[in-house]
Amino acid sequence: MRRVHDHRRFQEAYLRAFVALSICCLLCAGCGQIPPERQAGITIEIKRPQTKLGVDLFLCLDESGSMLTTDPERLRHEAGKYLIQNLLVKDADPKFPHRIAVIPFDDRAYGGDLIDLHPAKATEVAAQLTMHPPTRQGNTSFIEALRRAQRSLDEAQPYPKPRRTVIVIFTDGEPDDARKLSLGAYFDELRTYLRDSFPDASLYIIGIDQTPDRSRFGRTVAAWRDLSGEDHVILMERLDDLYSRFNDTVRKIFELPESPTDILAAREERSFEAMPYLSRMEIHAFSERELRLRLLRPDGSLVESGQQGIEIREQPGYRIITIKDPMSGLWRYQTEGEGQVKVFRNEVPFRMTLLSPEPVHPMGKPIRLKAEFVTETGEPIRQLPEFPLKFTARIVNPDRTEETRTQFLERVGTVYYADRETPTSKPGDYTIEIEIHGGQKLTTKYTELVEVREFAYLTLNAPRLLARYGFGDELEIAGQLHRATVLADPEKEFQTNPNSLILAQLISSPGGQKSGALWLDYDPADKSFHGRLPFQMRAPGAYTLAVQLKGEPRLPSVYTPAAQIEATDFYVNRDWRDSLWLGARIVLVLLILWLVSVAIWLLTRKKYIGTLEVRDDQGTEININNRRFILPPRPVEITQDEQRKIRGKLWLVATGPQSVKVVWGGWPSVMFFGLSNSCQINQDDGEPVRVGRVDVMLS
Structure with a gap:
């Protein structure tokens, strides 16, 4: 009896140790040694690229003698003040704002100091329009205006990229000075100077020619277009158009979409449709006498000063209303009072934030565009189902002999990747033309420049x-x-x-x-x-x-x-190796749970009172009195015909004080809770019961 008692204690201790060891193995399976590395005590900080384009603008105003008759009221000065206000409402980095210099010129050039364009300095900049009285010697020296602009840029504090240098010239004549060169020689001189001193500058020419045959500025239009570009030269016939021409120029500088000019009469209501995905919308309203313009949103609410996202700048004769994040849909104008109002509408779409390449890129390393479509604060711009977005780009090499067209197809979070790379085998400025399509309503185009250098x-x-x-x-x-x-x-x-x-x-x-x-x-x-x-x-x-x-x-x-x-x-x-390892861990967990459940099943049986008789060759009698189970199984042996012996094992699991489940077989049989080759035997059965190959009976 002592041996049986010790054996029973061994059975239960064995099960508990096995379960504990299995759980420990499972917990340790996910742990691994991390090899030592040369850890650094610093971290990498990636700064968001500057997306607000800074502009250094030089406004060169013709003050030659001919302007006495062309613009006797000096409307160009008032329009110049409007240009300053127009530039002022364009978004810029507060640390590196837009800058403007006003350069009046005739035979000589005057002024020209670059001034940061803050609201507090708008009056100071406007004063440059009249602080240098012209000599009116009758000549028009464009080269002197450019030289003065170059000196001003050299003397100014350098601001970081992205930044653009823009020269806007308003004139009514053609190049002329004391040297009396030919027209071709004057333009050759200008071309050489621009190439050497302003290689990255954009030149815009606004010319007025009121002569019947356009014999003054008109005959130089072709030369100016050859010098600055086809769409950078504007020919005016009426001086009153100068405000709208200045606004057109600003649109081109910031690559804003074109919008028609609306002229409204008194007590008139007119609607217009705002595009989706707009960052801002500007309404420039020039009104006569006491006529006032009311602006209503698509939901019918009135745009008023003091509302969130609304800025209104009042100036003599006009007002500029700036609306941030305007809703798309039909907006309405309403006029009150007498007279008429002229409205310029500038829509500023959201742009992609170019994350790669950097403004300066190494030669030899292919360019793969990487960009985000987010707000200024980094929030993702919600895509409107009715205006699905599509992003494309064209990259042109410095000599414009090769180009790559690509689409932004891969997306990781808020970041879009182009589907193609562009080789950079030549140094110089690569032009990246990005297009944003929003269904059939929106097409936005703008340009980024990347300088490729060898390093x-x-x-x-x-x-x-x-x-x-x-x-x-x-x-x-x-x-x-x-x-x-x-x-x-x-x-x-x-x-x-x-x-x-x-x-x-x-x-x-x-x-x-x-x-x-x-x-x-x-x-x-x-x-x-x-x-x-x-x-x-x-x-x-x-x-x-x-x-x-x-x-x-x-x-x-x-x-x-x-x-x-x-x-x-x-x-x-997860790859196939990870899946295999995960599967093995799952099997291990299930096995442990299975073993635990079997152990619980065995340990929670009610103890049987009595013995069990096995009719085998030995006539074995097994004492299971006051026990829950017999572990390990008892071997039995029987002799069949032709003296063939059959060996087996019996598991005994108590199911109550007067009944026992007898299982014939090895470990697998009991591990499946005796679902096969088993039979429950009661004391009151009275007759032997066959289990597997033997007869058993309780007593």
Whole structure:
């Protein structure tokens, strides 16, 4: 009896130890060692690119003698003040605002200081229109106006890109000065000066010719268009059109869509349709006498001063209403009073924020456009079902001999990727023309310039952009340094130790976590950088790796950006190995739960009182008194015909004080709770019951 008692204690201890050990193995299966790496004590910060275009505008006003008869009331000065107000309402970075310089000119040029265009300085800028009295010597020296603009730009504080230099000239004549050169010689001189001193500037010419045969400015239109571009030259016949021509010029500078001029009479109501996806809408209303313009939204509400997103600038003779985030649909004008009102409407659509390439891009590294379509605060712009969005682009090389057309098809979060790369085999300015289509209602076109220069850059070989990887506990990173299209030696390019040259960090993951940053190790054997970034990549989705190249250039005279930061998006999903491992873990969990449930089933049986007799060759009698089960199973042996012996095992599991479930078979039988080859036997059965190959009876 003591042996049976000790054996029973062993059975229960065995089950408990097995269950505990299995659970520990399951918990440890997901844990792994993170290999040590050269962790860096700094992080990579990616700044959002500046999306607000800054403009340095030079307004050159002809003050030659002929203007005495062309513009005796000096309307050009009042229109110039309107141009200042028009530029003032255009969005700009407060730290680097638009700047304007007014340059009156005849034989000489005057003024021309670039002034930051803040509301408080609008009066100061407007004063430049009259502070330099013209000499009116009768000549028109455009080259002197350009030289004065160049001096002003050289003396001004340099502002960062994106920034555009614009020269607007208003005149009624043709080039002329004391030298009395031919017309062709004057324009050759202007062309050479613009090429050398203003290679990136945009030149706009607004000319008025009131002569019947257009024999003054009119005969130079072709030369001006050849110099500045077909759509940059405007010929006017009426001086009263100067306000609208200045507004047209501003639209072209900021690449805004064209809108018709509306002229409304007294007590008139007229509707117009606002496009979808507008960032702002400007209403420039020029009214006579006491006539006032009311503006109603598509929902019928009145636009009034003091409302959120509404700014109204009152000026003598006109007012400029700026509406932020205007709703699309039919708006209405209503007039009150006498006279008429002339309305210019400028619609400012949302633009894509170009994340890559940078304003200065390394030659040899292909350009793959990467952009966001978000608000100024970084919020995604909700797509309207009735106006589905489509983004396309055209990239033209510096000499305009090659172009790449691409679409933004791949999307990761709020970021869109172009479907094609553009080679950069030539240095110079690459023109990126982006188009945004919103159904049939909206088509927005605008231009970005990227300067391609030769300098060392990093090519990331792993992870690859938009590639898919399996789950893991670390990210393998590999890259090489290039200059143009050949491998570069970091020790020849930088004074910085190659092992402290490139920093890598995961800055985005599906769960929002970031990794620490580490330095990549340089291997001179294959001229590549390597690193393994410890990070638990167990959640499916998009991850972003930031890599920063920053070092002290070996030759200071060679251009090298202060830092190059590249963000690479890639996906992590479950591959077949992950699925196999997950399946194994699931099976292990189910097995443990199964074993636990079997153990509970065995340990919760009611104890049986009595013995069990087995009719085998030995006439075995098994004592199961006061026990829940017999573990391990009892071997039995019977002899059949022809002296063939059959061996087996019996599990005994109590089902109550007077009944026992007898299971014939090995471990699998009882693991399935005795669902097969089993029989429940009661004390009052009175006769032996066959179970498997033997007869058993309780007593």
